[in-house]
Each structure stands twice: as C-alpha cells, then as structure tokens.
Amino acid sequence: MELTERQQEVLDAALALLVERGEAPTMNAVAERASCSKETLYKWFGGREGLLTATVQRQASQVQGLPVPESGVDEEVLRTSLVQFARNWLRTITGEASIALNRLAVGEAGIEGRALGRIVLENGPLAMRRRLEPVLEAGRDAGLLDFADSEEAFRVFFGLVVRDTQIRLLLGDAKRPSRQAIDDHAVQATAQFFALFGADHRGADGRRRKT
Amino acid sequence: MELTERQQEVLDAALALLVERGEAPTMNAVAERASCSKETLYKWFGGREGLLTATVQRQASQVQGLPVPESGVDEEVLRTSLVQFARNWLRTITGEASIALNRLAVGEAGIEGRALGRIVLENGPLAMRRRLEPVLEAGRDAGLLDFADSEEAFRVFFGLVVRDTQIRLLLGDAKRPSRQAIDDHAVQATAQFFALFGADHRGADGRRRKT
DNA sequence: CGGGCATCGTACCGTACGTTACGGTACTGC
DNA sequence: GCAGTACCGTAACGTACGGTACGATGCCCG
Numbered sequence A, B: 001m002e003l004t005e006r007q008q009e010v011l012d013a014a015l016a017l018l019v020e021r022g023e024a025p026t027m028n029a030v031a032e033r034a035s036c037s038k039e040t041l042y043k044w045f046g047g048r049e050g051l052l053t054a055t056v057q058r059q060a061s062q063v064q065g066l067p068v069p070e071s072g073v074d075e076e077v078l079r080t081s082l083v084q085f086a087r088n089w090l091r092t093i094t095g096e097a098s099i100a101l102n103r104l105a106v107g108e109a110g111i112e113g114r115a116l117g118r119i120v121l122e123n124g125p126l127a128m129r130r131r132l133e134p135v136l137e138a139g140r141d142a143g144l145l146d147f148a149d150s151e152e153a154f155r156v157f158f159g160l161v162v163r164d165t166q167i168r169l170l171l172g173d174a175k176r177p178s179r180q181a182i183d184d185h186a187v188q189a190t191a192q193f194f195a196l197f198g199a200d201h202r203g204a205d206g207r208r209r210k211t
Numbered sequence C: 001c002g003g004g005c006a007t008c009g010t011a012c013c014g015t016a017c018g019t020t021a022c023g024g025t026a027c028t029g030c
Numbered sequence D: 001g002c003a004g005t006a007c008c009g010t011a012a013c014g015t016a017c018g019g020t021a022c023g024a025t026g027c028c029c030g
Helices: A005-021 A027-033 A038-045 A048-061 A075-093 A096-108 A116-123 A125-141 A150-162 A165-170 A179-197 B005-021 B027-034 B038-045 B048-061 B075-094 B096-108 B116-123 B125-141 B150-162 B165-170 B179-197
Strands: none
Touching (some): A005 A048, A005 A096, A038 A048, A075 A165, A150 A179, B005 B027, B027 B038, B027 B048, B048 B096, B075 B125, B075 B150, B075 B179
C-alpha cells in the first residue's frame, strides 16, 4: 500500500503509542496523538486491524538493508559480512520498537485470522534466513565453510547470535545489552560459527559434514 | 498458594481455553467451562489478573524436574545430562501449553504492573540457567569443559539448543519439530557445545579461555 | 431438624472501546 | 462564487467484558 506523508505520520503516532504503553493503542488514542479524526483512520486503514497491520508492516519492512556479497568471497569478506549481519540483527531485536512490535505480534499470533505474527515472522527470522543462506552457500562454494544443510547452518548461526537475548527482552527483562556488548558479541558469535563450520578446522564435533 | 482439587480444575479450564482460543479467556468463559460461578472465581483468585497469574504460575512451576549430578561427573555423565537437558527444554517450549503461556506472558510484558512476563521469565530461561550453570561448572571442575564465564557458556548452550525454534513458534510458525527431530537435535547441540567448550579440543575459535 | 457455609446460576452495573454519523472548515477546479 | 472533496472534532451507538449482587441449592455440624 502506498502511503502519503500524512498517513506515515499517523503510523508514527500509532507506533509511538505502542512503544510507550506497551500494548496496542486504541483508535481514540491514535486519532488524538496524530491529530486526525477517527473517521479518517477508518477510511484510510479500514479499521483497527488494518491500522495495526499497516504499522507493523511498515516497521518490519525497514529491517531490510545490508546487502551482502555472494560471489568472490574470501575469508575476510565472509567474516566481516557475518559480523555485520550479527551486529545489525542484534541491534534490531534489542531496539525498543522491535520489542514492542514483536510483543504485539506474538500476543496475537495464536488468534485465528490475525496476520501480525505472520508478517513479523516473514520480515524477521525468515527474511534473515533468506538473506543469509546465499552468503553461507557462497562461503561454502569458496571453500571457506563446510556444512551439508544450509538451513541447519543458518539456524546455528542464529542461535549463536541471538541466544536467550530476544526471549528475555520479550518477557520483560530490563537488561538491554549495550552497543559495545553487541559489537563484541557479534564478533564472538561469528568466531564460534567458524569454529563449528569453518572448512579449515577438523570436525571435532557433532555436525554433519558433506562426506 | 495452596490449591484445592476444585481450584486446580478451574485453572485447567482456564489453561484449556487459553490454548484453544489463543488469547486470555474471559471470566465468563472460564466460569462456564469450569461450571463454577464468577463469584467463586473472584473469591478464590481475586480477579482476572489473579486467575491468569495462578494459571501461568502453576504451569510454569511444572517445568521443573530433571535433577542433575553436580559432583563426580565424567564425560559420559556430563554429556548425557546436557542432552537430557536440551531434550527436555525443547519438548517444553514446543508444547502447545508452553507456547500459549509464553504468548500471553510476552504480550503483557510491556504493560506496567503485569507480572506474567516476570513469572515466565523466572520459571523459564532464568530457571534453566540456575539449574544448568552448576552442571557446567562441575564439568569445568572435572576438567571436561573450559570456559571463563559460566553465564556465557550457558547462553551459548541455550542458543545452540533453542536456535530460532521458539521465536518462530511464538510468531505462529506452524511447523513444530517432531519428537525424533528434537531428540536428534539435543544430541547435535550438545556435540556442538563440546566442540566449542570441551577441554580436550584446542581452541580454534573466539571464546575466551581461562588463561 | 435447623442454621451456617460454600458454591452455583443468573441477572445486573459501569466502563472501555470499536465503529459510525454528522456538522464544520479548508482547499481545489470550474 | 460554488460544488466537490478531504479532513477534523465530537458526539453517539452497540457490544464485550470485568466486576458485583442475590436468590437457590446442597452440605456439614450441632
């Protein structure tokens, strides 16, 4: 859906309220915050459901970015890509807006007919996977990585990067990691991933190699 | 809080409704399902908040179990403990009730004054950590593991075990792993953990060793 | 047997909120 | 100038739901 400037402002207001109050804002609250009439909200977004969906969709689609090389990778480039990826991802999921959005989406995901969970899932973990797997496969093609199943490799990387950070934040743990901690951990998680899947190390672990 | 048989039935009804409908049940619905009067609900649990809290608390406290040896461990015992731990944890978080409960807790975690998020956090990730860290430290004391920070080690183990499984399920991904897949992965995650933190391997990775 | 107690079923109250309706205002094109 | 359009502000409607009140029913205990 194409959005005018004014409509974006409305969604900004909705998101701000969502972050502040911790729950889906009421139509009244959005209208007041955005200084628009409720009738306009209904005209533009169809109703509460549409308004929240539009809010989530716009924010979720902004998680994009960070194009990664898929050909001609060497160890340095691959490592840097993964570190950047990890850092970027951690910054995203520890952000206030992302936490609020994920809480909303998770809270609704069990209800028949609601789309927020699907949207966040598609633009979150699944989008990360779609963008990362080609990178991993390029690394394998270049002889830098060694794994049989790229989905498995992705999931391990995800686990090493995210660990218990996201679920703890979603459950209300107040301790958000600092910028520095995130940067450090991005490097560390990437190193651990290389330790498990780097082609230059012997496989002294439980992963399945190609052979 | 001590709970009578009848009160447990009421909480069973509340949990069943929560799982079925995907959202917190109404007081009317619980009363009808449990064949009790609303007045009784308010008398027993104080109100909606108390009822939901009691429901979550009871279920969350059942995640206990699996005592693990902390002294005299050898490699086999330690490995088995970790595999069991991983398997147990994965079965829990992929269960229908756990998913519904976590959705409820996450959805409320951002709202001032709600306790569900804290309860699930305490009985979930934090409880896992409290029970696992002594095991890891026992493994280190026995010369089987090598890490500087037991919290770090725990978090890596958590990541290797849970990966993106939980967040995807919470967001509504329908593909729950089979029993077999869980068992297999518990073994694999443990092997990967040993590859990173086993004392008998050289550290060709990014973790910090004691020295 | 009879009074107290716990619980059920149901009716009721107040409020929050999604949704709709409508009058008023500014801007645009003819 | 004037119709048409878009939007704002506010009032009103309907419903869902948390919470309360109350009579009816069964049970325990003296």
